[in-house]
Amino acid sequence: MPTPAPHAKPNRLAHESSPYLLQHAYNPVDWYPWGEEALSRAQKEQKPILVSIGYAACHWCHVMERESFEHEEIAQIMNERFVCIKVDREERPDVDQVYMDAIQAMGLGGGWPLNVFLTPEAKPFYGGTYFPSRNWFELLQQIANAYGSEHRAELDKSAEDFARVLRANDLEKYGAKISTKPVGQQAFGTLLRNLAKHFDAKRGGTGQAPKFPMPVIWRFLLRAHALTGNDAALQQTNLTLREMAWGGIYDQAGGGFARYSVDDAWLVPHFEKMLYDNGQLISLYAEAYQLTQDEQWREVVEQTVAFVQRELMSPEGGFYASLDADSEGEEGKFYVFGLEQLREALGDEAPLAAEYYGCTALGNWEHGHNILHRRQSDAAFAEAHQLTPGVVASLAAGWREKLLAYRSQRARPALDDKILTGWNALMLRGLVDAYRAFHLPQYLELALQNAEFIEQNLRRGQGLWRNYKNGRATIVAFLEDYALLIDAYTALYEATFAERWLQRARELTEYVLEHFADEADSHLFYTDDTGEALIARKKELFDNVIPSSNSLMAHNLLRLGALLDVPAWHERATNMLALAQDLAVNEPQHLGNWASLYLSLLAPLAEVAVIGPEAEHFRRELSRHYLPNAVLAGTNTSSELPLLQNRHAAEGQTTIYVCYNRACQQPVYNPTEALAQLQAATLRG
Secondary structure (H helix, E strand, O other): OOOOOOOOOOHHHHOOOHHHHOOOOOOOOOOOEHHHHHHHHHHOOOOOEEEEOOOOOOHHHHHHHHHHEEEEHHHHHHHHHHHOOOEEEEOOHHHHHHHHHHHOOOOOOOOOOEEEOOOOOOOOOEEEEEHHHHHHHHHHOOOOOOOOOOOOHHHHHHHHHHHHHOOOOOOHHHOOOOOOOOOHHHHHHHHHHHHHHOOOOOOOEEEOOOOOOOHHHHHHHHHHHHHHHOHHHHHHHHHHHHHHHHHHOEEEOOOOEEEEEEOOOOOEEOOOOOOOHHHHHHHHHHHHHHOOHHHHHHHHHHHHHHHHHOOOOOOOOOOOOEOEEEEOOOEEEOEEHHHHHHHHHHHHHHHHHHHHHHOOOOOOHHHHOOOOOOOOOOHHHHHOOOOOOOHHHHHHHHHHHHHHHHHHOOOOEEOOOOOOOHHHHHHHHHHHHHHHHHHOHHHHHHHHHHHHHHHOOOOOOOOOOOOEOEEEOEEEHHHHHHHHHHHHHHHHHHOOOOHHHHHHHHHHHHHHHOOOOOOOOOOOOOOOOOOOOOOOOOOOOOOOOOHHHHHHHHHHHHHHHOOOOHHHHHHHHHHHHHHHHHHHHHHHOOHHHHHHHHHHOOOOEEEEEOOOHHHHHHHEEEEEEEEOOOOEEEEOOOOOOOOOOOOOOEEOOOOEEEEEEOEEOOEEEOHHHHHHHHHHHOOOO
């Protein structure tokens, strides 16, 4: 096999801002970024296109780069026979989605790195994920020879067939039709039973290894318990939250979650840490605390926020995308400990800490290394070692501090320092949820700092940019960015009663309705009509590690329709659910956010208005509680917002109005009475 080439001249990626593209800037491959220059050259020279998609924290992307893209002989055939394009999937999720769908349509497994071969018209005809260097070299030769022979017509026809499949939206592919059935408790029971089939009742989560956190599922189950009293939903959620928080997927020393666990016990993580996971998991654990008052969940939130602030926050107030899985060329090296390293870090306390974190002399992972994890509560550990739980908690806090300090001397994993609007919105929402649950002012300060950063750097007129780095935003935002930021700004309004955030959420919603709607085909949304036209214009229906953008928009329309009194938005949310309703009942493990919308329409949505001098104090008291199916508006004096218009504090006394479907309960004058009115409107019994 050819030997690696020494790094020499930079290629075209050297002018990009994406850390992932910059990682390939000195490959001998003549990489192009995705764009008109590369696509035009392919058409002019009638060469096939190789589009290679990945992201900066991707372990196997690094491996394939080292083995293949840094080799002169492999680079030579890539440069001579193909137009080669590198794509950061986090910057261009639209490109990634089209070609990931293509790979799946070919019956091949998806994942990253994603390598897809296209005709000069950008239509896919073959692809795959990671290839060992010898296999890659042989595949390049085979495809180059086939495309330069009489087989080209056959490949072009295959590509046209795949393109036709890609143009079909998910509703067509899965035979989804508008449901004529109203939402009902019987179908909701079926939905819960279908979801429960996928539960791991021993270790939590769904399915077998690998296991992803999938917070959208557990947030749905929290809502199901709160509104229906379903104890099994809460039990499975608590089990999952506990097992994740005790597992190696959670950074026991530094806080924060890795992307997924490669085993079914949450022990061995794929060590990269993503902003989008941690933002959603902060929301999940904060909501679980509101519902259960379990102090374990408070600790997870506090430690995860501390991790994000320490390692992913820019000086300007934005949040970076991710931390790599690798350091010094080894996956997880930054995070694991040999027993001798534990002794160096903790001294005489190392033996007890080793038992607490499941560490052994042989190691619980590769090469004698240990992944820190837990298998029992502080109370159980205290009983086993004749200690008090308070002493164990104090010891563990000290161990975390010392391990973090020891670890900080190591070579750090690479940081992907681009800033993405949608992912920042997830962290913004997480901070707002943490503030509502715990009322710690620093969480609100971080949230407001981030919101101001977004407004100053990612606003594009009435619309948005997707990315920001080195003072520049270069990519027009996608539906995901709008949907997530509308949600975050709505939550920020409800946590502060500062109306600018609600008005900004309205502006962004109106932009989506104008530029993303597909009125001719359905009530769903797809890509911006001002954005780049790809071979297919996709409508995202199914949840992935981030909830689907259409389900997010349906939630936004429902909540904002109530807050701003726009009945047409409520109607559109209902119509959107009707399209996904049968799929959500039958396949809820893939449509958890639609399942939450189903529940929101099954239970009455409460409109809570707080007016008077103690509005902020009352808001704070209400927010400590888990209120998944209520919208909250308030003012100290008066407001023109529909929920507050023509309402006043009775005789100067702060007044709370709880309303359902524009019919209001008796006004009350303290949060306790309002909470009683809200509790009475659940589906229990």
